[in-house]
Amino acid sequence: MAEKQASFGLKLLSLWTVFYVLLLSGCGTGSNYAPIEDRSKIPFSFNKHHIVSRGETLYSIAWRYDLDARGLAATNHIAAPYLIRPGDKVLLNDQAKVTSAVTGSAPSAVPRLPKASRKSAVASTTKQTVSYKEATSVTLPKGYPFRWQWPAKGRVIKSFRGTAPQHKGIDLHGVLREPVLAANSGTVVYAGSGLAGYGKLIIVKHGESYLSAYAHNSKLLVNEGQLIKVGQKIAEMGDSGTSTNHVKLHFEIRRDGKPVNPESLLPKRR
Incomplete structure (x- = not known):
């Protein structure tokens, strides 16, 4: 009886070994090219941060996570022209309602106040700030027309x-x-x-x-x-x-x- 149990255990172990090897071999196949659909495997969350790497800009980070760079800058209190450095921590949230697009300065947070005075403080602050989605004007030097054209002639x-x-x-x-x-x-x-x-x-x-x-x-x-x-x-x-x-x-x-x-x-x- 003991010999039969030992034999069954060895067979079960062998099956698991074969399955594990096949799994590893499947993960290792494929070309060295990154598929166009694989933009980033990092799961997105408004509560997560991104650590800035060398060569990244706020715009490339916003692009990576499908965020608005202006809202991202407002959330992280980064003034135009949105300069960041390697090692900086960027909160991945573009839902902030104020921006430096018009004023040129980083937005300041509304201080935490007792409930009685909080409404009046927010109303006062709102008068001095602008929703970032309202800043949509296009200003270009003379001779730089704003019009869309195809970037290449191919189909x-x-x-x-x-x-x-x-x-x-x-x-x-x-x-x-x-x-x-x-x-x-x-x-x-x-x-x-x-x-x-x-x-x-x-x-x-x-x-x-x-x-x-x-x-x-x-x-x-x-x-x-x-x-x-x-x-x-x-x-x-x-x-x-x-x-x-x-x-x-x-x-x-x-x-x-x-x-x-x-x-x-x-x-x-x-």
Whole structure:
């Protein structure tokens, strides 16, 4: 009887060993390219913080978590031009109602007061602050028109899918080192390769509400803080970071931090 129990135990142990090995081998397969849908595996929560790494900007952090950079700055009391340093802790919440977009100074918190005087204190503070979503004016130098155009001439090979948040833009077919053009005039707020799944990426700020992004480039031709004009060559197309290993441009537009269908803003093609 003891021998039968020992034999059964060995067989059970062997089955578990085989299952574990198969599980590990399954996790190790696949190409070295990061799929376009895999933006970030870090679970999001309004109660979590992000520790700033070298090369990150407040705009790239906001982009990573689908947040509005202005609201993120207001929450963390970061004044324009939203400078952050490696090691800083950023609270991942863009729901703050005040901003420095108009005043140029960081918002101050309403002090905690007894209930009797709290309402009057909040009313007084509200008169001196502005909702960040109200600051939507577009101010550009003369000769820098505000209009949308296609960032590349290739056809759309993957469309925006509002019901599939893992694909937040469109893919345009291209050839290696084909010019990537600015889809609108604005300021470069991120140029680097620190966002997983995007390869070499450029993010451009257009006024207070809109941002556009150009991913999987082989070469970046602009720097952070640089003012660019619609139609200007800002990068060269590549294939980095994609699961298909095809040359393409992944293009996104966000309004107030949320993805919108780029084709709803771009001119109709003939």
